[in-house]
Amino acid sequence: MRKEITRLKKIIKNSNKIVVFSGAGLSTESGIPTYRGAGGLWTKYDPSIYANINYFQQDPSYYWRFFQEIRYPMIKKAKPNNAHLALVQLEKQGKIYRVITQNIDGLHQLAGQSHVIELHGNTRRFFCMNCSKNYSMDDAYSLLKKLFPPRCVCGGILRPDTVFFGEPLKSSELERAVHSAKKCDLFLVVGSSLVVTPAAELPIVAKRYNAKLAIVNIDPTPLDEIADILINEKASKVLSEIIEKTNS
Ligand code: NAD
Numbered sequence: 696m697r698k699e700i701t702r703l704k705k706i707i708k709n710s711n712k713i714v715v716f717s718g719a720g721l722s723t724e725s726g727i728p729t730y731r732g733a734g735g736l737w738t739k740y741d742p743s744i745y746a747n748i749n750y751f752q753q754d755p756s757y758y759w760r761f762f763q764e765i766r767y768p769m770i771k772k773a774k775p776n777n778a779h780l781a782l783v784q785l786e787k788q789g790k791i792y793r794v795i796t797q798n799i800d801g802l803h804q805l806a807g808q809s810h811v812i813e814l815h816g817n818t819r820r821f822f823c824m825n826c827s828k829n830y831s832m833d834d835a836y837s838l839l840k841k842l843f844p845p846r847c848v849c850g851g852i853l854r855p856d857t858v859f860f861g862e863p864l865k866s867s868e869l870e871r872a873v874h875s876a877k878k879c880d881l882f883l884v885v886g887s888s889l890v891v892t893p894a895a896e897l898p899i900v901a902k903r904y905n906a907k908l909a910i911v912n913i914d915p916t917p918l919d920e921i922a923d924i925l926i927n928e929k930a931s932k933v934l935s936e937i938i939e940k941t942n943s
Contacts, residue, residue, distance in 0.1 A: 697929055703909055703924050704937050706881055707785070710907075712792040715782055716878035716897060720886020720912060722800050724776040724931050725905060727769060731888065732914075740765075748859035755852055758868050761842040762855070768835050775806035776812025778885065781934035783807045793875040797887060797894050799857045812871050814864055816857035869893065876901040883909045886930045889916040 707713065719729040730737045738831050744750050745761050750886050759894055783806050785791050795813045799818040802813045820896055821830040826849045830838070835853055838845035845853045872894075875943050876882060882901035890908075891893040898908050908922040910916060911933045 696729045696926060699926050700936050702856065702935060703911075703926065703933075706907055706909065707790060707937060710790060710881040712879045713790050713883055714784065714901065715785075715793055715794045715885045716887060716894075717794065717796045717803070717884070718799060718883060718887025718889075718912075719798060720888075721778055721796075721930050722773070722776075722798055722802055723886070724880075724929065725773045725799075725800070725802055727773050727800055727802075736765075741887050742860055743852055744813040746860050750863040751854065751859060755844045756868070758855075759839060761793075763836070763839055766818060767832065768830065769798060771820070773783075773800060773802060775802045776931050778930040778934045779803060779806035779808070781931075781938045782885075784938045786810075788803065791877055793871075794873045795875060795894075795897065797891065799855075812868055812875065814868055816855070816871060818855050818857050819892060820856035821845050821853045823847035824854050824857055825849050843863075864893070872897055876906070879904075881904045881909060882906045882910070884916075884918075885911045885934070887912060888914065888942045901905060 700803070701705040723729060729735045744757050751758050779802050782791065782794065786808060794808055796803055797813060797814050799815050801817050801819045813938060820830040821832065822828065826847060828847050830853055835845055849851060868927060876897045877900060879901055882898050884898060889898065902908050902921055907923045910919060910922045911926045911930055913927055913929060914933060
């Protein structure tokens with residue numbers, strides 16, 4: 696692995712247009728669990744009830760209880776970890792072109808990252824399903840204590856600005872992500888199982904357009920075979936080492 700980290704460092708040194716593609720694994724060290732796998736949120740909360748747009752439209756109370764009891768306290772407590780911070784350092788070195796994230800936790804931006812493409816939205820933002828008025832997560836939480844489920848001044852029900860199951864990705868974000876994958880010289884996957892499409896097709900697009908592909912993920916992914924560099928270790932450890940080495 697040490698050899699692979701040194702190789703990745705060299706590739707990063709020679710790259711000027713890196714696209715980082717992050718997934719839930721990047722935020723586990725900030726106390727936000729993945730959805731799938733042991734300890735994942737979906738092992739306790741059925742996504743067809745808690746994260747499906749049709750269910751939400753029929754009965755939003757499940758989502759809002761989940762938000763009140765689980766999501767809000769978890770997101771309020773979470774802080775960017777060393778992996779998020781290392782990516783900001785790479786940006787300061789002029790290496791990063793775009794960060795494409797599947798995460799909805801907003802931790803890249805909280806760490807200070809610019810140019811973040813959020814494929815699945817952001818759970819810190821809410822809007823009214825009737826008039827589209829925007830609300831912050833804290834506003835939504837305060838409203839919730841007075842009115843369950845929370846409603847806008849116009850009477851419409853609030854929803855998170857995230858992509859529910861049963862909804863397409865925002866086409867503008869997906870187009871920006873595909874464009875970035877075509878433009879980059881290194882596509883760096885961090886903490887993603889690469890099983891959720893269409894997001895997981897982006898590394899293939901990048902390879903087709905001659906970028907190198909590096910994967911930093913604890914578990915195997917279906918794209919390991921086409922990766923130029925594969926590191927099965929924790930994101931914070933690998934990225935912190937890369938930063939130390941590129942600084943030296
Ligand atoms: P996933 O749960 O499918 O896979 C996460 C991967 O991260 C796993 O393969 C695991 O081996 C790896 N991993 C766990 N801890 C790691 C660490 N410390 N370092 C490196 N790798 C680590 O997640 P995904 O690929 O992002 O799947 C996509 C879905 O998960 C998306 O829909 C996304 O919106 C959602 N999601 C987001 C959040 C968040 O906002 N933080 C949390 C959970 C799930």
